[in-house]
Amino acid sequence: MSNIQGQLTYTEISAQSAALQAAWDQLQKQSDWVKRYIGNDQYEEVVFIGSGSSYYQSITMAATFRKWTGRSASAQPSSDIFLLRDATLPRGKKLLIVGVSRSGESHEVLLALDSVKNEDHIDTCGITCHETSKMFGMTECLLSPLGKEKSTVMSKSLSSMTFMMQAAIAMAAGGEAYLQELKTVLELDEELVKASDSSIKEWVSAHNFNKTVYLGLGALGGLALEACLKLKEMTYTWTEAYGTLEFRHGPKSIVDSGTLVCFLLSQSAREYELKVARELKEYGATILLLTAERGEDTDFADLVLELGGAALSDEARSVLYLPAVQYNGYYNAVKRGLNPDDPRNLTQFVKI
Structure with a gap:
């Protein structure tokens, strides 16, 4: 690829296969995260939150969670959590909120997570591409190590985080069938x-x-x-x-x-x-x-x-x-x- 406008974006789109493999390898090191969070059946609903692209992949994550685990899950814009919580989250349920943010610095995700920190019935975790981010410091996160991007537009970050969360959900669902499917995706x-x-x-x-x-x-x-x-x-x-x-x-x-x-x-x-x-x-x-x-x-x-x-x-x-x-x-x-x-x-x- 020559040095032209869009080189960063092109390179990052083209590098997503390596980012998926790195996310898979990293998840094996973070398997305890699955047991503590999305694999923990104490949570009556898992709520995936994000903004923009991260919200859209949250929809995919929530749909995958519902299908593969048979448990309740939803996806919400992160702003709705801290601005309209009573209209967004169910009451009287033990909830897990999963923050989704490439940078781990999205203000709306950070505000959402901070807004529920004193709620006894809500726990939080997250997924990001940056281990030095604010979100990584405030809640325990899965890390997509090759998802980091220089381009503004999300590409390999979104692919790798979606894939990594689906692999985590496959672990939470138990059995090998979905994990084998995801190995085929890598191939x-x-x-x-x-x-x-x-x-x-x-x-x-x-x-x-x-x-x-x-x-x-x-x-x-x-x-x-x-x-x-x-x-x-x-x-x-x-x-x-x-x-x-x-x-x-x-x-x-x-x-x-x-x-x-x-x-x-x-x-x-x-x-x-x-x-x-x-x-x-x-x-x-x-x-x-x-x-x-x-x-x-x-x-x-x-x-x-x-x-x-x-x-x-x-x-x-x-x-x-x-x-x-x-x-x-x-x-x-x-x-x-x-x-x-x-x-x-x-x-x-x-x-x-």
Whole structure:
């Protein structure tokens, strides 16, 4: 990669496979964290909190926790914890709040954790990429050691923290099945990052859209929101994200011939999601499918990126969707002559 605008972002997107492996290795050293916190069934609900991208990955973390453990979990914007706690958290329950912050310095996460420190029924912990951060000092955190980034926009940090928390949840769930699924993700990720790079670069070079919509369900719904944010942050273009079937209830009115609709396609709801995709194709949209496997049922789409891992749960496959959507933001920014390393109005963490 030559020394051009966006070099940091490109390098960090491309390095996420190593960041995932480092997160996996680090978790083996922090397995006691799992027993004390998310694996501890004294907690009646686990609440994942974050801001921006960290909130979106919290949605994926919470969905994974509910599915794999069968226990109660939710995701909340960190600001709602200290500003609107009574409208956000259940009363009379023993709660665990998990702060999610790349930098460990996000003021809203810190304020949220500080606001509950004297509550007997609430304990806290966290996940971050920085062991010298304020959050790491105020509560016990998992650490993604290669998640650290110089670029403003989150990429490998988000992938590695999402993967690390899912591995922790797999440990909490007991049994080896989900851990084996995540080992498969590690095996797939490096080649998938390279394939996503070349495919999306070629795709962006050949296409222009006035609107982009990302759709996903369950754990992939949080990542659809994150995909939307990546494009918005790097290109300043208006994008939207919805639950796949929810998009049919009004929002589909925006679809025209200049609209790209990208599906983070699940296996569990594949039949229904593809019905939506075909409907939107009839309205003139260009359809991009990110899917575990292509088939005759996907032949109608304009581009199908096969991720692999068809036998995996949708939750375990989550991070495999991220390289393509991150590169889509990057290459669209470069095409517009913008610098994705330094998006306007943005900083690595937000002060309040």
